[in-house]
Amino acid sequence: MHLTKEQEATLAGEHGEVLQRSMMLLSRLGDIYGADKMLPVNSVQVAGVSYKSIGDPGLDFLEDYAKKGAKVKALTFLNPAGMDMEDWKKLGFSKDFAVKQKRIMDAFAAMGVVTSATCTPYLAGNLPRFREHIAWSESSAVSFANSVIGARSNREGGPSALAAALCGVTPNYGLHLDDNRKPNYLVKVEAPMLGMSDYGALGYHVGKIVKNKVPYFVGLPESDTDMLKALGAAMAASGAVGIYHVKDQTPEAHQHKIDGLEVINFGKKELDDAYAKLNTGAKVDIAILGCPHASLREIIALAAKLKGKKVKKALWICTARSTKDTARAMGLVAEIEKAGGRVVADTCMVVSPIEDMGYKTTGVNSGKAGNYLPGFCKQSVVYRSIDDLVKEVTE
Numbered sequence: 001m002h003l004t005k006e007q008e009a010t011l012a013g014e015h016g017e018v019l020q021r022s023m024m025l026l027s028r029l030g031d032i033y034g035a036d037k038m039l040p041v042n043s044v045q046v047a048g049v050s051y052k053s054i055g056d057p058g059l060d061f062l063e064d065y066a067k068k069g070a071k072v073k074a075l076t077f078l079n080p081a082g083m084d085m086e087d088w089k090k091l092g093f094s095k096d097f098a099v100k101q102k103r104i105m106d107a108f109a110a111m112g113v114v115t116s117a118t119c120t121p122y123l124a125g126n127l128p129r130f131r132e133h134i135a136w137s138e139s140s141a142v143s144f145a146n147s148v149i150g151a152r153s154n155r156e157g158g159p160s161a162l163a164a165a166l167c168g169v170t171p172n173y174g175l176h177l178d179d180n181r182k183p184n185y186l187v188k189v190e191a192p193m194l195g196m197s198d199y200g201a202l203g204y205h206v207g208k209i210v211k212n213k214v215p216y217f218v219g220l221p222e223s224d225t226d227m228l229k230a231l232g233a234a235m236a237a238s239g240a241v242g243i244y245h246v247k248d249q250t251p252e253a254h255q256h257k258i259d260g261l262e263v264i265n266f267g268k269k270e271l272d273d274a275y276a277k278l279n280t281g282a283k284v285d286i287a288i289l290g291c292p293h294a295s296l297r298e299i300i301a302l303a304a305k306l307k308g309k310k311v312k313k314a315l316w317i318c319t320a321r322s323t324k325d326t327a328r329a330m331g332l333v334a335e336i337e338k339a340g341g342r343v344v345a346d347t348c349m350v351v352s353p354i355e356d357m358g359y360k361t362t363g364v365n366s367g368k369a370g371n372y373l374p375g376f377c378k379q380s381v382v383y384r385s386i387d388d389l390v391k392e393v394t395e
């Protein structure tokens, strides 16, 4: 791979140990995947933030980098942490966990990272443009950036995203290249698509079939960004899909030929099958919405659905800190709390330790959460529409 003189100097250690290690990681990745050069990036999102996922080894690594003076060169956001950084006590997180999680956030902050911990950086102030090269980690955000925005990112691991943030570059391979963004499958949607959980079920089904390849959807009704983020998140979780196209709705769809692609049909039967597979539980202990993190529109909708109701079990909606702040200013947080629900920032149902908080069965409307909760959090899942979930947990 061609490196500039400056990049060679970094690799030789002329700018210190942290940058040397970071450039080494990026150039090795580039060599493995056949990159010809590094691309400058000014938008990064780093995963591996929750203490639950990275533990003490991850914490030590980050504190070591911070102590050595590492500083990011790009606008860098974080994936969700293990708890709401403000309301952790009220929500029942343990003090030991909170202390470690706070140290992780402090280490990132010392490196100049924006400690906005969200899987929807594009809703929280880190919005790339069409064709911009970026280095993001969170699979659902990578899918949204590539597919809905038309930016270009591989799914970075936590260390490679942090290395990209520190060096300001990422190797040119994978989804940075036109050829790898072409569709391989044509998905004909014939099922009625009525809400977010239907998009999650569609994504769950298609991801399992296409596995890492690129689907092109026809027959989807006009879909808003919340529906598309639900679709992409579910496909990323069930099949590592990093990009998809939707006829007349995503920005690169018109560039591609779809004749001769292998066809996947998604009718009512496939929709029902996907719901059946995602449902592994019966009685909800807690319903958690906001996977990927809820937009303001979703919080407005939930507040309206809770009017005049009382939550008899637990109900969370997860979101970015900045979205929660806006929702609070609009009185929505107070409305949801009055009904007994919680607006939870900085974390989500998968990276927070809900299994240690006494919950065994979680109700979700997200194909990604439905896919991950049994493995990551030992949860049984009740997979339903938001209306059905609100009915389950309120009186």
Ligand code: F3S
Pocket: 079, 080, 119, 138, 140, 233, 290, 291, 292, 293, 318, 347, 348, 349, 350, 351, 368, 369, 372
């Ligand atoms: Fe985001 Fe957590 Fe879902 S990171 S996409 S809310 S599993």
